[in-house]
Amino acid sequence: MSDGFTRRSVLCAAVVGGLLTACGTSAPKKVGGLGTARPGDRLAALADLPKGGGALVDTPGNGQVLLVRTADDQVRAFNPTCPHQGTTVEPPTAGVITCPTHKSTFDPATGEVRTGPSTKGLTEIPISVSGDAVVVA
Numbered sequence: 001m002s003d004g005f006t007r008r009s010v011l012c013a014a015v016v017g018g019l020l021t022a023c024g025t026s027a028p029k030k031v032g033g034l035g036t037a038r039p040g041d042r043l044a045a046l047a048d049l050p051k052g053g054g055a056l057v058d059t060p061g062n063g064q065v066l067l068v069r070t071a072d073d074q075v076r077a078f079n080p081t082c083p084h085q086g087t088t089v090e091p092p093t094a095g096v097i098t099c100p101t102h103k104s105t106f107d108p109a110t111g112e113v114r115t116g117p118s119t120k121g122l123t124e125i126p127i128s129v130s131g132d133a134v135v136v137a
């Protein structure tokens, strides 16, 4: 479009009321890691993590952590940001963590890369299991 208007700005100008928020800036992208979480902060209930599976968990300060339950009482945590180009990887299914963008795969027990294009594994984040909760270590 000409004269400095984008198609988006014109469309947004036509929107009124509650729909206006859809035209503003979108929610900030989560940053892989603990954000402002501190040691002892609860990240999840153990019961919310299926054995052999996991979950992406939001943390204070716009962070996000991938929790993986590797055994009844064992959980590992990783920065879910793919080392290849920064996509958020998915919780494990069928014994593998997969990046949805270019399909790199990672070992859910260690975070090590199994198949590229990523040449690096996921960065582990220190957590512990305390009773029925997963907490920042």
Ligand code: FES
Pocket (backbone or CB within 6 Å): 082, 083, 084, 085, 086, 087, 099, 100, 101, 102, 103, 104, 116, 117, 118
């Ligand atoms: S961004 Fe994950 S494999 Fe490319």
